[in-house]
Amino acid sequence: MASFQAGGAICLPVLMVGYALCRTYGVRSALIGVALGNLLLYLLALASANMSFARRMTTAENSTQSFGRYGVLCFAAVLLLAKLAWFALQLNMMASGVQALLPAWAPANLINLGLGYAIVLLATKGVEILSLFAAYSMPLLVGTLGYLLYAQQGTLTHTPFLLSYEGISVVIAAAISRVVDMPTFYRNSRSLKDCLITVTILFMIALPLIEGVGIYLAAHQQSATLIEGLAADSTIAWKVWIAFFLIAAGWTTNNTNLYSATACMETFIPWYSEKARTLIAGSLGVFLSCFGLLDHFTTVLQLLGITIGTIGCVVLCRYLLKSAPCSETQVFLNLLAWGIGMAAGIGSMSKYVTLTTIPLLDACLTACVATCVMHVLKTKHELAMENTP
Numbered sequence: 001m002a003s004f005q006a007g008g009a010i011c012l013p014v015l016m017v018g019y020a021l022c023r024t025y026g027v028r029s030a031l032i033g034v035a036l037g038n039l040l041l042y043l044l045a046l047a048s049a050n051m052s053f054a055r056r057m058t059t060a061e062n063s064t065q066s067f068g069r070y071g072v073l074c075f076a077a078v079l080l081l082a083k084l085a086w087f088a089l090q091l092n093m094m095a096s097g098v099q100a101l102l103p104a105w106a107p108a109n110l111i112n113l114g115l116g117y118a119i120v121l122l123a124t125k126g127v128e129i130l131s132l133f134a135a136y137s138m139p140l141l142v143g144t145l146g147y148l149l150y151a152q153q154g155t156l157t158h159t160p161f162l163l164s165y166e167g168i169s170v171v172i173a174a175a176i177s178r179v180v181d182m183p184t185f186y187r188n189s190r191s192l193k194d195c196l197i198t199v200t201i202l203f204m205i206a207l208p209l210i211e212g213v214g215i216y217l218a219a220h221q222q223s224a225t226l227i228e229g230l231a232a233d234s235t236i237a238w239k240v241w242i243a244f245f246l247i248a249a250g251w252t253t254n255n256t257n258l259y260s261a262t263a264c265m266e267t268f269i270p271w272y273s274e275k276a277r278t279l280i281a282g283s284l285g286v287f288l289s290c291f292g293l294l295d296h297f298t299t300v301l302q303l304l305g306i307t308i309g310t311i312g313c314v315v316l317c318r319y320l321l322k323s324a325p326c327s328e329t330q331v332f333l334n335l336l337a338w339g340i341g342m343a344a345g346i347g348s349m350s351k352y353v354t355l356t357t358i359p360l361l362d363a364c365l366t367a368c369v370a371t372c373v374m375h376v377l378k379t380k381h382e383l384a385m386e387n388t389p
Contacts, residue, residue: 013089013253014207017174017301018214021167027219030167034211037171040361042203044316045179049195051319052186058263059183063315071331075311076267080281082177082304083261087285089300090250090257091116092292097246112289119251120282123258124275144245145213169360173305175207176360177260180312184263185256258282302349305360310341310367317371333374341367 021030063075095111182199189195261281262274269277314337345363348354355362 013086013093013301014174014210015214015217016093017170018211018216019218020214021170021211022215022218025167027215030215030218031212033167033171034208034215037168038175038203038208038211040168041172041175041179041207042199044176044312045182045199045203046196047316047320048179048182048312049186049199050192051316052183053189053192053195055183055319056187057183058187058266059181059260061183063311067331067334071335073267074335076264078307078311079177079181080261080264082308083181083257083264084281084285084288085300085304086177087116087254087257087261087282088289088291090254091286091289094247094250095289097243109290113286115247115251116282116286116289119254119258120279120286122251123255123262123282124278140245140248144241145210149213149216169305169358170301171211172309172358172360173301175203176305176309176312178202180308180315181260184260254285258285261285302359303346306342306345306349306363309360309364310345311338313341313364313367314338314371317368318375321372321375330374330378333378334371337367337370337374340370 018030018034021033024030025033059079061072064072067075091112092108094115095108098111098115099108182195186195186198258278258281261284262278265272265277265281266274269280272280314334318334341363344353344355344366345359348357348362349359355365
């Protein structure tokens with residue numbers, strides 16, 4: 001589990017989070033954002049890991065107790081869209097790296113198509129093959145990052161210190177779907193201890209380190225984008241190596257995205273085989289990669305984070321409150337709590353209304369409070385009905 005999850009963390013989007021934060025807010029503010037963002041993710045992940053081990057169901061199956069038989073379709077659709085969007089983002093980044101080495105006539109969408117279906121075909125071989133791929137790719141990924149740090153010769157770029165907490169929202173948004181989707185991966189865990197160790201490795205070591213590498217590279221480079229900085233003023237051999245690095249990093253992460261998307265597809269087409277669901281989910285991801293999501297990286301991240309984060313908070317709150325399976329009324333109230341949380345997050349993102357200046361945190365806090373309030377009111381109403389003669 002650790003190699004599968006940590007291997008998926010060593011990818012260009014995670015590097016880009018640190019890179020973008022440093023470029024926008026400066027080194028110190030970016031470091032604060034990475035530290036606080038991952039700490040909040042870790043706390044949420046501890047609760048999600050406990051729920052994963054206790055219930056031993058996929059994420060979509062877990063949500064049935066909060067959103068009912070029909071509400072879970074909405075949940076699965078949102079999670080599926082998020083995983084496919086991440087799949088598309090990764091393909092776009094892999095294609096950007098490869099395109100720099102190919103003649104100008106090689107269009108990005110053609111590269112997306114080739115790489116995308118190569119990932120899909122490997123994924124149809126099963127999760128054991130994906131775990132082996134992650135384990136064998138890890139030395140390449142870690143070694144390349146280590147060399148990048150060692151070989152970086154640029155002088156430190158001095159940027160003004162802008163203490164902004166918006167960076168925390170981007171950090172959380174980049175990994176909130178991992179927290180929400182833990183049940184899919186951890187439902188077959190050997191022990192709760194294994195779950196907690198994996199969570200600690202992922203959120204307290206792997207993600208902060210990779211985002212920290214992105215900050216370091218941004219602080220020592222003048223390039224407009226991370227990909228340009230990685231390949232700037234280098235030999236052909238190094239550019240080829242970086243292309244392989246981008247492919248391996250993106251491939252490892254997209255294995256996890258595709259595995260989750262395939263699990264979500266089971267909610268809609270359970271009569272299809274896992275291989276068929278993998279092919280369908282992968283095809284949708286490749287199709288989505290043709291729409292240039294990478295051009296709106298941070299906006300896409302925040303919207304995905306708000307949508308997934310709020311729905312995950314409703315499920316986690318109900319688990320921590322030890323709520324019973326929902327009646328139709330409670331399902332409606334839970335969906336309402338989800339909607340209120342999303343509205344608060346989008347409002348904060350648009351600067352119309354804000355609680356903490358961190359859009360995703362505003363969304364999650366609002367969803368949690370709304371869920372708790374509705375749980376208390378519903379419980380009191382049920383007790384009152386029981387005591388009515």
